Amino acid sequence: MIKGLNRLSTLKSLLVDRENIKGLCVGCLSSTSVNGLCCSCEADLPVNRWHCHCCALPLAFSGADLLCGDCLTSPPPFDRSLIPWRYQYPVDSMISRYKYNGQRKFARPLVTGFSDYLQSAFEGCSDAKPDILIPSPMLPARRRKRGFNQARDIAESLGQALSIPVDAGVVRRIRKVQSQRGLSREARLANLRGVFKVCAAVPERVAIVDDVVTTGATMRLLASALREAGAQEIQVWALARTPG
Numbered sequence: 001m002i003k004g005l006n007r008l009s010t011l012k013s014l015l016v017d018r019e020n021i022k023g024l025c026v027g028c029l030s031s032t033s034v035n036g037l038c039c040s041c042e043a044d045l046p047v048n049r050w051h052c053h054c055c056a057l058p059l060a061f062s063g064a065d066l067l068c069g070d071c072l073t074s075p076p077p078f079d080r081s082l083i084p085w086r087y088q089y090p091v092d093s094m095i096s097r098y099k100y101n102g103q104r105k106f107a108r109p110l111v112t113g114f115s116d117y118l119q120s121a122f123e124g125c126s127d128a129k130p131d132i133l134i135p136s137p138m139l140p141a142r143r144r145k146r147g148f149n150q151a152r153d154i155a156e157s158l159g160q161a162l163s164i165p166v167d168a169g170v171v172r173r174i175r176k177v178q179s180q181r182g183l184s185r186e187a188r189l190a191n192l193r194g195v196f197k198v199c200a201a202v203p204e205r206v207a208i209v210d211d212v213v214t215t216g217a218t219m220r221l222l223a224s225a226l227r228e229a230g231a232q233e234i235q236v237w238a239l240a241r242t243p244g
């Protein structure tokens with residue numbers, strides 16, 4: 001059971017980072033972990049079981065090919081989202097530790113689980129696999145400050161596991177956006193216009209990779225830019241989706 005990630009956060013982070021206990025579960029420090037999580041902590045991860053067929057927004061009920069209100073009224077420019085978890089405890093804490101503290105150990109179990117999830121999604125239909133993975137781009141200044149782009153990091157691990165090339169040079173983020181908080185959906189889209197620039201040829205089938213999808217507005221914008229540049233089939237891959 002994952003209990004200490006918040007309460008013992010600093011201590012736990014330090015312990016997990018110590019060379020001599022590498023390989024322990026990042027949730028409970030049990031020594032029975034595989035890829036950084038023990039079976040019991042792995043079972044605690046919030047699986048995104050019921051979700052919108054297109055944007056993976058968590059839904060409260062199940063159903064084949066169900067779409068959320070947004071996707072029904074305004075179909076997004078991407079075809080499918082593959083997002084295995086909900087952005088809730090402990091996945092949110094694990095991603096924050098990885099992203100803001102640079103502790104890759106917290107991302108490792110998620111990326112490994114995501115890779116298994118994708119392998120089963122494409123089992124028996126390798127045609128559905130994208131030609132390339134495109135990490136969601138970051139502004140260079142932000143990347144320098146953080147030291148890495150987590151989307152690129154995740155894309156490279158997945159690309160290696162699934163034998164799909166990663167191209168981080170296809171699209172660039174060229175300007176900052178103001179905070180999206182409190183803006184209407186229309187205002188958010190206007191705020192995001194002109195943020196991305198496609199700089200190279202885009203193959204037919206692509207997957208955009210990110211750590212978390214929140215409103216979906218950024219993904220819509222990025223997918224539009226790629227579609228305008230020639231992408232025919234666009235998937236969105238992320239570790240987690242916010243509940244809405």
Ligand SMILES: [Zn+2]
Pocket residue numbers: 001002025026027028029030037038039040041042
């Ligand atoms: Zn554990």
Ligand SMILES: [Zn+2]
Pocket residue numbers: 052053054055056057067068069070071072
């Ligand atoms: Zn949707």
